[in-house]
Amino acid sequence: MSRVSPTHRAVPRKPDDTYLRELGYEPVLTRRMGPFGNFAISFSVISVLSGCMTLYGFGLNTGGPAVMLWGWVLVGVMVMFIGASLAEVTSAYPTSGALYYQAEQLGGRKWGWYTGWLNLLGLLGAIAGIDYGAALFTGALLNLQWGFEPTPGKIMMIYVCILALHATLNLFGVRLVSILNNISVWWHLGGVIAIVGALVIVPSHHQSVDFMFGEFVNNTGWSSPLYVAVLGLLLAQYTFCGYDASAHLSEETTDAQVSAPRGIIHSIGWSWLAGFVLLAGLTFAIQDYAGTVGTATGVPPAQIFLDALGLAGAKALLLVVIIAQLCCGNAETAAASRMVFAFSRDGALPGSHLWRQVDRRTSTPRKAVLLSVVCAALLALPSLYSPVAYAAITSINVVGITPAYALPIYLRIRNRDRFQPGPWNLGRWGVTVGTIAVIWVVFVTVLFCLPQTRPGGALVSVETFNYAPVALLVVLALAWGWWRKQGSSYEVPAQNFDRSASTYEDEVV
Numbered sequence: 001m002s003r004v005s006p007t008h009r010a011v012p013r014k015p016d017d018t019y020l021r022e023l024g025y026e027p028v029l030t031r032r033m034g035p036f037g038n039f040a041i042s043f044s045v046i047s048v049l050s051g052c053m054t055l056y057g058f059g060l061n062t063g064g065p066a067v068m069l070w071g072w073v074l075v076g077v078m079v080m081f082i083g084a085s086l087a088e089v090t091s092a093y094p095t096s097g098a099l100y101y102q103a104e105q106l107g108g109r110k111w112g113w114y115t116g117w118l119n120l121l122g123l124l125g126a127i128a129g130i131d132y133g134a135a136l137f138t139g140a141l142l143n144l145q146w147g148f149e150p151t152p153g154k155i156m157m158i159y160v161c162i163l164a165l166h167a168t169l170n171l172f173g174v175r176l177v178s179i180l181n182n183i184s185v186w187w188h189l190g191g192v193i194a195i196v197g198a199l200v201i202v203p204s205h206h207q208s209v210d211f212m213f214g215e216f217v218n219n220t221g222w223s224s225p226l227y228v229a230v231l232g233l234l235l236a237q238y239t240f241c242g243y244d245a246s247a248h249l250s251e252e253t254t255d256a257q258v259s260a261p262r263g264i265i266h267s268i269g270w271s272w273l274a275g276f277v278l279l280a281g282l283t284f285a286i287q288d289y290a291g292t293v294g295t296a297t298g299v300p301p302a303q304i305f306l307d308a309l310g311l312a313g314a315k316a317l318l319l320v321v322i323i324a325q326l327c328c329g330n331a332e333t334a335a336a337s338r339m340v341f342a343f344s345r346d347g348a349l350p351g352s353h354l355w356r357q358v359d360r361r362t363s364t365p366r367k368a369v370l371l372s373v374v375c376a377a378l379l380a381l382p383s384l385y386s387p388v389a390y391a392a393i394t395s396i397n398v399v400g401i402t403p404a405y406a407l408p409i410y411l412r413i414r415n416r417d418r419f420q421p422g423p424w425n426l427g428r429w430g431v432t433v434g435t436i437a438v439i440w441v442v443f444v445t446v447l448f449c450l451p452q453t454r455p456g457g458a459l460v461s462v463e464t465f466n467y468a469p470v471a472l473l474v475v476l477a478l479a480w481g482w483w484r485k486q487g488s489s490y491e492v493p494a495q496n497f498d499r500s501a502s503t504y505e506d507e508v509v
Contacts, residue, residue, distance in 0.1 A: 010423055023095055031251070038263035050325045054130075055238055055394060060217065061219035062218075079240040086244065102412075123400075126241060170333050
């Protein structure tokens with residue numbers, strides 16, 4: 001951490017609840033999460049065993065091994081810039097509202113409003129992407145075990161069951177979520193070691209280093225190698241989403257001014273390393289490229305396991321991946337529900353009086369949890385009709401949450417004289433790092449609104465349409481309409497706060 005300029009003296013470390021009251025909120029959530037638990041929730045949400053695995057087939061078609069591995073390195077570097085800048089702002093404003101609260105404090109009410117809606121879209125898209133990916137892998141396991149045919153309808157049923165499981169687990173309170181996240185960290189690390197170790201040791205045939213780092217594949221229908229290569233960055237950019245979970249759980253974390261920013265940075269760093277090892281191990285063990293792409297299981301990593309390790313080994317490793325994905329989805333549900341709770345606490349959502357209610361016994365915003373999983377279920381419905389809908393779901397996550405990361409960073413740069421850094425900060429490097437982060441976010445946001453496939457020469461069809469920009473426009477239109485109707489009553493309490501613990505208690509059920 002760099003030294004802070006004397007003209008921008010850092011906010012000293014203060015007792016958590018004291019500082020939260022200074023920021024304008026009466027504490028109602030229980031601080032049962034330590035520094036490791038805060039890191040664990042972001043690490044679990046990033047989940048290389050979810051993101052890398054579920055979009056591995058997309059990567060095989062969109063650039064191939066070279067784009068997957070080199071893209072992972074490049075995107076990891078750029079995400080570290082975003083994460084460092086976001087960690088700096090989080091240290092100054094450690095609240096459950098996270099991004100939207102930060103944007104409001106640095107830019108005003110309307111900035112906070114639109115940042116919150118983008119953040120919410122990204123978080124709900126993340127639940128959909130993670131849990132639908134877990135459903136796909138569960139379908140592949142059932143296919144290997146009992147010959148289950150993973151049709152879109154059956155996958156949707158599995159998906160709804162997974163959402164119901166995550167809703168149930170999150171209703172029991174943050175203590176259970178924290179315990180599961182702690183387990184998740186070791187499960188992910190152990191899972192990567194087990195998968196890569198088995199794929200390196202067991203099969204007699206492996207791909208060459210030249211293949212892994214130099215083989216370019218284009219099955220998208222687009223003729224431009226450059227366009228295909230940048231599209232292939234979606235695998236890495238989607239995986240590196242969700243580290244704002246550390247900020248959203250900051251009101252339930254001890255020493256949040258330091259623990260939350262460290263959770264963001266450490267989760268990105270460890271995921272960067274683990275993800276590269278995982279992608280390299282999978283690619284190294286490909287036995288039949290075409291067979292892997294066209295696998296009957298519907299999940300290319302499952303075919304790699306099957307070809308390299310046999311039926312028993314494939315089923316064992318699939319189970320490892322599915323459990324990791326379930327942990328990831330559970331952590332993302334927790335983060336999204338806290339965002340719903342915090343945004344509703346400031347009256348920014350339709351029906352806010354419902355979603356901000358907190359259960360007396362568990363200190364959990366239970367209705368916010370239920371709303372989060374219902375919205376995620378709706379986002380995945382196009383998967384019943386479109387074979388490329390899963391990539392679109394992941395794009396929704398990226399085009400929603402990534403701009404939401406950039407907005408408070410941009411405002412911290414633009415209003416640098418009014419920004420008072422927290423105890424974790426970048427010092428004199430804050431503006432430089434933040435500028436690089438914002439430029440990258442603009443690039444990937446535009447990129448992932450573009451068409452991803454063009455089979456048969458058709459520019460757009462029902463089967464290939466990327467509906468991520470439509471979801472983005474719908475949410476922005478809803479945010480604009482609700483602002484016109486309700487924006488005048490939207491007040492982040494740090495600027496207009498007159499709510500005591502007793503009046504807030506009336507919202508607790």
